[in-house]
Amino acid sequence: MAENWSFLDTSKPNFRPLVVIELAKGTKEETITWFTKRIVDKKGNGGAQLLVKPLLTEKGDENIYLVGASHLRLLLGAEAVGLVKECNDNSMRTFTYSSRKTFKDFADDNHNFLTMAECQYIIKHELENLRAKDETEIPGYPQAKLYPGKSIVRRLLTSGILVQIFPLHDREELKKLRHSWYGRVKVGYQPLDEIRCYFGETIALYFGFLEYFTFALVPMAVIGIPYYVFAWEDYDKYVMFATFNLLWSTVILEVWKRICAIMTYRWGTLLMKRQFEEPRPGFHGVLGINPVTGREEPVYSSIRRQIRIYLVSLPFVCLCLYFSLYVMMIYFDLEQWALDYHEENESNFSNLMLYVPSIIYAVVIEIMNRIYRYAAEFLTSWENHRLESSYQNHLVLKVLVFNFLNCFASLFYIAFVLFDMKLLRQSLATLLITSQILNQFAESLLPYWLQKRHKKRMKKRMCSVKTDMDMSLAEQVTLEKEMGAYFGTFDDYLELFLQFGYVSLFSCVYPLAAVFAVLNNITEIYSDALKMCRVYKRPFAEPTANIGVWQLAFETMSVISVVTNCMLIGMSPQVNALFPDSKMDLVLTVALVEHLLLAIKFIMAFVIPDKPRDIQIKLAKLEFESLEALKQQVRATGVYNSEK
């Protein structure tokens, strides 16, 4: 085995630092020696065959290492992670080293064939796949147990020896990206391909979705404006608006799938094969035999997990939901009090006071959402899921249910218990606008300001105020390692999801919501871009082919909004006036219209293909080729599956 890797030279010609490893202060020397040896060691000896260099800082008391790799090593790594690249004939194919010449822009001396983000992703993958062989513990730390096959980096992380691993920014590239992204005032699309090259597919896809969603809301906003301007209150106009909204939201979600397929095909992630999932870092249990892999690894009984989920997490979530409803009732008391106050002493002040309970409630909702978020993360982590995907699903489910209720319960209550459409409109507006302002502030501007202050202080400490460009590597690393970590797109999608709820759930009552959403999203694009480029550490690229569970979440919301809008219209006095003497006709008509709309939605979702025709043909072509290749192999050797 080792022979095939022997041509990789571990000496360091033009070493380019890609990833930073920070070890805890005071890590034992033997541990550092062992760990760095494993990183540079040959594949045959169980190493990662990467390059490592300690970072020499001015103070020199920090254990920071820079990791890089030779060009050849990265190409072999690209094959190992199953990267998909464009070929000379414009088709997308899985990269293999042996077929490297057939790929577009490939040349042995072209070090830009792989983007920096791809290189960093490959290094992260190789580091995470450094596995213990016969070690039973990390040298120097007898309490940090290892077993054959355990990922060394994950154990180092969980035992606190490894503080963090993060990819370095490329200051020049970043400057270019910033300029084309938000550096100049322009009307146009975001440079999604460049974002993808720099930050990876997951983040580019989020910005793509944000941009698409904003454009998709424009028709709703445009149609919504005259309702506000001319104060249309006619029932038939609202019905028209609601119907348009409901069908439109189905169309935009279906079309997004197609656009997403086009983008991810171009990026290669649509074709990437799913890798076998390893246990997540936090997973623990007693050593046993994994029934799937047959390897020794921690095993945790699924029954105990089920007990934790159904006997602890579920009741806790229900309790939180109850608490949220309780807070909501307090809000209504406050609202009533403000109304009474306004009636008693009518003045400009008391008029303003009418909005105070809503604003307070909006702030409280935001705070509760954030606290609950931590609780949900703690609980889901305690449930001890083996796979990251299962952890994510349970977390998303918990958070979505709570946030949905927390944000929309009061609106449901006003609409379907109090039947107060005026209050509904007012609450909706206050909640939407307050939450948008809070979000923009808490998410981007506050961290940006903190980061700026911190940077200044750092620079002062370094006793020299330089521009960004001529900072030394040591300074850059010191600066970046203190930056906050970006925790993924979860919160950003959640924000969009709730916004979609505000826009669509009660769209027949408050058509102006779409206008606010569009305005918010335009600034959101810029503040999120700022956040990515200026505030946070560079995140590792994560290849992905779609927005995952969020597609389902948005679709569910659009189904729920059919129900709420139909009920709102069914309860409106105008509709009730149409059926003066027959309850039954009313029930039947409303139900019929609702189910008709739902049926149309499902038929539309079914009829609109998820992938455009040309992508479908390209995918079918690849599948056909691989089946043909398999057949050829069988014909040539009589075997396509080696002896087991």
Add this chain to the structure above:
Amino acid sequence: MAENWSFLDTSKPNFRPLVVIELAKGTKEETITWFTKRIVDKKGNGGAQLLVKPLLTEKGDENIYLVGASHLRLLLGAEAVGLVKECNDNSMRTFTYSSRKTFKDFADDNHNFLTMAECQYIIKHELENLRAKDETEIPGYPQAKLYPGKSIVRRLLTSGILVQIFPLHDREELKKLRHSWYGRVKVGYQPLDEIRCYFGETIALYFGFLEYFTFALVPMAVIGIPYYVFAWEDYDKYVMFATFNLLWSTVILEVWKRICAIMTYRWGTLLMKRQFEEPRPGFHGVLGINPVTGREEPVYSSIRRQIRIYLVSLPFVCLCLYFSLYVMMIYFDLEQWALDYHEENESNFSNLMLYVPSIIYAVVIEIMNRIYRYAAEFLTSWENHRLESSYQNHLVLKVLVFNFLNCFASLFYIAFVLFDMKLLRQSLATLLITSQILNQFAESLLPYWLQKRHKKRMKKRMCSVKTDMDMSLAEQVTLEKEMGAYFGTFDDYLELFLQFGYVSLFSCVYPLAAVFAVLNNITEIYSDALKMCRVYKRPFAEPTANIGVWQLAFETMSVISVVTNCMLIGMSPQVNALFPDSKMDLVLTVALVEHLLLAIKFIMAFVIPDKPRDIQIKLAKLEFESLEALKQQVRATGVYNSEK
């Protein structure tokens, strides 16, 4: 290539006839020579390397050929079709010739390793994959054009030279199967594994589903009986029954998926890889380049197909639906007339007359369904779908929509326009029972009787009345080739689907429907078994892993039945009496309950895993193994994807 197949001897030691090929009378000699040569020719020369023997009948004027294959050839064929078999370690794996020793019950002299149905499936696959090389026409028939890669057998079939290909019955096996299936009176399960060995997975799965579905209906039937016996008319009891029904139907459909996974894992089809789909036999078009395969083949523009679908088929289906509704209105006129007649001259006769319109209508519905079926087949075939799967989907959709409306429109009309619950119950009972009787008669008993008569006449013509067992091969073939062809499980599933509709759509009105369904299904199992064993030609086995589009159809029906039942209950006078003064409360309560039930259904469908845990682990294990094997290959060679 040819070298690997050269060890296959084409001489005929102990030739076992498996498949019968019947050519048209008067087929030219050169065609026969060419075709049989292609069948026996070496793989390297583009042949199928099978064995062929002409059947010598008494009259000798018929072109009937028997096809068989050597044991070795069948094993290589099993590898080509991707058969999955059980290994010595009880895991299921794709069979390969080189790893044959690791499979359970394998021995070089064990000719029962492959079942007869599997051997016949392999031969069918090999025959269909006989492809034209440089021939431009079938020798002797210049009008039957060929192009490189065109399946020869399909062209022979479409040009009428090849009358039919069918697998032979194994009279001994069949007798055993008949005995254990329906030969003795017993309480117990059907011998599904034996049915699968003899008839293949598709048919075994149908009988499995029929049996499962019957068992699943028993609780409904048991709960339904007291409603009839004690004539319970209380609203709350009906609500309880309806709620139970709705949740139960979700549970049974979810549990079926699990049972289906268990069965098809044991049979190996759960793991079988999908093969690349060839154009269906009836597909035609001008020769062009297929964008996927790059091969020359008939191409038909997708836009022209869309035009045919949306401008001809869709309007035609709508017209048929309109016609069906028109017939329904005539039925109501008749019903009214019978009622008037009954009121004028009250007698036993007039009392009986009350049921006549319903019975006539039920018969008319059945006739219309059958006529429409032919029209739908014609239209779908005319739409010229390239793939069999796409053809099937369009056909199923057309037939389901029409049959649903045709069978249930009158019931919907009675329930939601006439609000006549008594008439609804009566119509439901008449429709259900009449259609069941008609079906049993038309499907099994009539063909059985015809077949029996035909057999007798044949035997008389052969001038010797022998028992089944000592018939000569020639007699057996002559007899079987005249038997009707079994056209697949479509009609059988459709019947069950409509029955499920009768049981669940209005379950809160007529709880006794489940009882009739159970009784019908018990006899249905026996009459279908009889039909398979006695009436029809043996069908080719079709590997399948699930019941396909029918799962979706049944689930859709169960969603629709939630809606209808909730509306029925919402309209009942008892419920209306609960909300004497507020229309709004009624609307809201009914809508709330309905959506709650729907939500519970979706959550249940989501929470119950589709595959049992042990099957999941087995599948994950296989996936892990194949990923590991791929990795090993990469490490060993540095390549896993050959140069392109």
